[in-house]
Amino acid sequence: MTDVSSSEASSAESSPTAVRYSPLHSIHEQLGAAFTDFAGWMMPVRYSSDLAEHHAVRTAAGIFDISHMAEIHVRGADAGAYLDYALAGKLSSIALAQAKYSLLLNEAGGIIDDLVTYRLADDHFLVVANAGNRFAAATALTERAVGFEVAVTDESDDYALIAVQGPVSRAILEATAGLTDFATPLDELKYYRETAATFNGTDLLIGRTGYTGEDGFELYIHVDAAAALWAALTVAGEPLGLVPAGLACRDTLRLEAGMPLYGHELNLGTFPVQAGLGRVVALSKEGDFVGRSAIEAGPDAGARVLVGLAAEGRRAGRADYLLFHGDTEVGVITSGALSPTLGHPIAMAYVDSDVSEVGTELHIDVRGSRIAASVVSLPFYKREA
Amino acid sequence: MAEKSELKYTAEHEWVLVDGNVATVGITDFAAGKLGDIVFVDLPKVGATVAEGKIVGEIESTKSVGELFAPVAGTVVESNDAVADSPELVNSDPFGEGWLVKIEFSELPSMLSLDEYTALTGE
Numbered sequence: 001m002t003d004v005s006s007s008e009a010s011s012a013e014s015s016p017t018a019v020r021y022s023p024l025h026s027i028h029e030q031l032g033a034a035f036t037d038f039a040g041w042m043m044p045v046r047y048s049s050d051l052a053e054h055h056a057v058r059t060a061a062g063i064f065d066i067s068h069m070a071e072i073h074v075r076g077a078d079a080g081a082y083l084d085y086a087l088a089g090k091l092s093s094i095a096l097a098q099a100k101y102s103l104l105l106n107e108a109g110g111i112i113d114d115l116v117t118y119r120l121a122d123d124h125f126l127v128v129a130n131a132g133n134r135f136a137a138a139t140a141l142t143e144r145a146v147g148f149e150v151a152v153t154d155e156s157d158d159y160a161l162i163a164v165q166g167p168v169s170r171a172i173l174e175a176t177a178g179l180t181d182f183a184t185p186l187d188e189l190k191y192y193r194e195t196a197a198t199f200n201g202t203d204l205l206i207g208r209t210g211y212t213g214e215d216g217f218e219l220y221i222h223v224d225a226a227a228a229l230w231a232a233l234t235v236a237g238e239p240l241g242l243v244p245a246g247l248a249c250r251d252t253l254r255l256e257a258g259m260p261l262y263g264h265e266l267n268l269g270t271f272p273v274q275a276g277l278g279r280v281v282a283l284s285k286e287g288d289f290v291g292r293s294a295i296e297a298g299p300d301a302g303a304r305v306l307v308g309l310a311a312e313g314r315r316a317g318r319a320d321y322l323l324f325h326g327d328t329e330v331g332v333i334t335s336g337a338l339s340p341t342l343g344h345p346i347a348m349a350y351v352d353s354d355v356s357e358v359g360t361e362l363h364i365d366v367r368g369s370r371i372a373a374s375v376v377s378l379p380f381y382k383r384e385a
Numbered sequence: 386m387a388e389k390s391e392l393k394y395t396a397e398h399e400w401v402l403v404d405g406n407v408a409t410v411g412i413t414d415f416a417a418g419k420l421g422d423i424v425f426v427d428l429p430k431v432g433a434t435v436a437e438g439k440i441v442g443e444i445e446s447t448k449s450v451g452e453l454f455a456p457v458a459g460t461v462v463e464s465n466d467a468v469a470d471s472p473e474l475v476n477s478d479p480f481g482e483g484w485l486v487k488i489e490f491s492e493l494p495s496m497l498s499l500d501e502y503t504a505l506t507g508e
Contacts, residue, residue: 034418049476050447051422248421248448314425314472318450337447338424367443367450 022067023160023223024230031244039132041068043247050248054340057212057253060241061166063233064250070134071159071220072127072141076150079123085289086144087117088272090282094119097184099192099209103272103280104129104137105291109299110268111275113137114260116209118194126205126220130262144290160226164233165216165253167383168240173206173217175236179229182206191215199229211250213257214383255335255346258308258379264319264334265306265348271299274350275306276378304331304350308380309362311373314338316345317364323349324363324370330355333364339380346380347373389480394502395456400480401496408457408493411484412444412475415506420446423472428453428464428486435461437494442485444475459490 020041022028028035033044044065046053056062074083080092089102098119104112113133118126129137138154145152164172170186173179176199184195186206194207202225210216221229234242251261260266265275272281272295281295309317316338317323323331331351339346347364355362358377363370393401398416402409417423425445435441435455442453464486468474475483497505 045448046421049422051424054447252447315427315445316425338445340447 020068022065023226024065024067024162027227027230028065028244033244033246036247038068038247039130041131043068044244046246046248047244050246050252051340053243053245054249054252056241056243057166057214057245057249058341059167060243061164061168061172061216061237062212062243062245062249063230063237064163064165064245064247065160065230066163066218066250067160067223067226068131069161070129070131070137070154070156071161072129072138073153073155074125074127074141074150075123075153076148077123078148078150079125081287082145082148082150083117083125083127084282084285084287085148086141087115088281088289088291088295089117090285091117091119091125096121097194099194099207101280103277104140105272105281105289105295106140106268107291107294109271109291109294109297111262111266111270111272112140112268114262114266114277116207118205118207120194120205133262140290158222159220160223160229162219162221162226162230162233163210163212163216164219164237164242165210165212165245166214166242168237168242169214169216172233172237172240172242175240176232177236178232186217199225199232204229211257211259212253213259213379213381214253249340251335252337252340255337255348256339256341256379256381258348258381260306260348261335271295271303274299274303302353305353305356306334306378307331307349307351307356308376308378309333309336309347309349309364309373310376310380311345311347311364311371313345313371315366315369315371317347317349317366317371317373322365323351323373324365325352325355325360330362341381345371345373348378351375387480390499392480392499393456393496394499395454395496396505397454397456398506399454399456401456402484403493406489406491407462408459408488408490409484410453410456410486410488411479412451412453413502413506414479416451417476417479417483420444420451421448422446423475426468426472426475426485428469429461431461431464433461435459435488444472453485455488456496457488457490457493459488461486462489463487
């Protein structure tokens with residue numbers, strides 16, 4: 001038996017430097033995790049069964065170590081105006097403690113990274129970038145600061161990031177010993193908002209954000225306090241069904257939720273509008289921003305667009321598998337798996353715009369066999385409100 | 386389920402149990418663990434002729450796809466229908482209920498012992 005394809009470690013390019021370990025690495029080893037190289041980091045891919053971990057997040061909760069993510073602070077009187085120039089969204093208009101999904105574009109309108117930005121104060125934002133794009137994002141953000149009264153600092157090495165995701169996440173955080181001093185009580189914290197809190201005297205930031213399609217929280221804390229926080233969350237969460245969850249289920253969870261993964265659905269050669277992210281680009285905002293003129297010109301007519309695909313049976317199309325309409329090649333899959341929640345194969349793919357209508361019947365070339373698939377709307381899965 | 390020490394192994398992570406002129410073939414716990422949760426298995430049909438070292442099936446997990454190679458040349462005499470219906474058997478019992486195919490052979494190639502295979506995987 002030979003492993004012929006795996007998408008676990010394929011998000012963006014790996015760092016050329018030595019392998020990095022999370023501040024929680026020894027905990028994962030004690031838990032018996034299998035590890036994978038993700039953008040130069042040795043991260044848990046699964047602890048026991050990625051299907052069981054996936055289902056736990058949908059029905060109870062999972063705890064993820066995503067300390068490989070990058071944290072870049074932006075401070076200064078011009079912080080809002082600067083981010084309006086540096087990013088595609090209008091960050092100056094978000095409220096205090098609000099989070100916003102945005103894109104870092106290059107001059108050609110291509111996507112350098114997708115990011116979540118939190119407003120911590122009028123003149124202070126936290127930008128969270130993908131691990132594989134940390135240096136590209138930090139470099140671009142630093143270069144774009146010229147002329148603005150702003151300081152851009154990559155503080156990633158100070159942070160551990162723990163995500164608790166799933167319908168019982170709030171109950172777990174509320175039951176966690178030592179987690180107190182919430183600036184906003186969790187029952188009042190809306191989705192895509194953050195609150196300050198403390199854990200045994202250490203300040204932390206809690207975002208009601210995530211990458212699974214479930215309610216959940218992401219906890220940003222200093223590396224020195226991370227292991228104790230993980231342990232406390234686990235003690236509080238186990239009676240409620242919390243399990244440690246790895247990157248394998250994180251990928252199937254985000255795929256079901258229709259969320260793009262940089263290096264798969266997003267890259268330097270993709271315009272936001274092709275990825276269904278046109279609404280993330282605030283063309284109506286005043287002033288210039290990097291990539292504006294290219295975005296206004298738009299991609300070439302007929303450029304491929306991102307769609308969802310659903311198939312029957314159990315054999316899934318995977319990243320890089322080609323799509324056909326009749327005998328004509330019309331697209332390529334960027335992410336695909338047998339959906340653990342839905343029980344049938346799903347995929348995201350870029351297809352020619354003339355075959356992107358929902359209901360269009362296509363074929364996936366699965367290693368020489370043709371599997372029928374239909375274009376469906378995204379997301380594949382949406383939690384009940 | 387046979388003792389692991391009684392089995393032969395391939396560098397492609399198949400195990401082989403020889404009984405007379407029939408080889409029962411599966412994948413090792415190491416391979417199953419690397420794949421993750423197995424969700425689909427495609428096996429050759431009974432009566433199919435298989436050549437040593439050639440791809441005869443596929444094993445898919447949520448995250449990746451593995452190819453099954455025939456460790457011996459011969460004719461498929463049985464294919465594990467239980468695994469086709471419940472692919473998770475390959476994870477839960479790779480050396481037992483998770484067996485994949487039985488191949489009738491006339492000549493047995495050289496394969497790895499448990500010690501040699503263990504040295505290969507480093508586990």
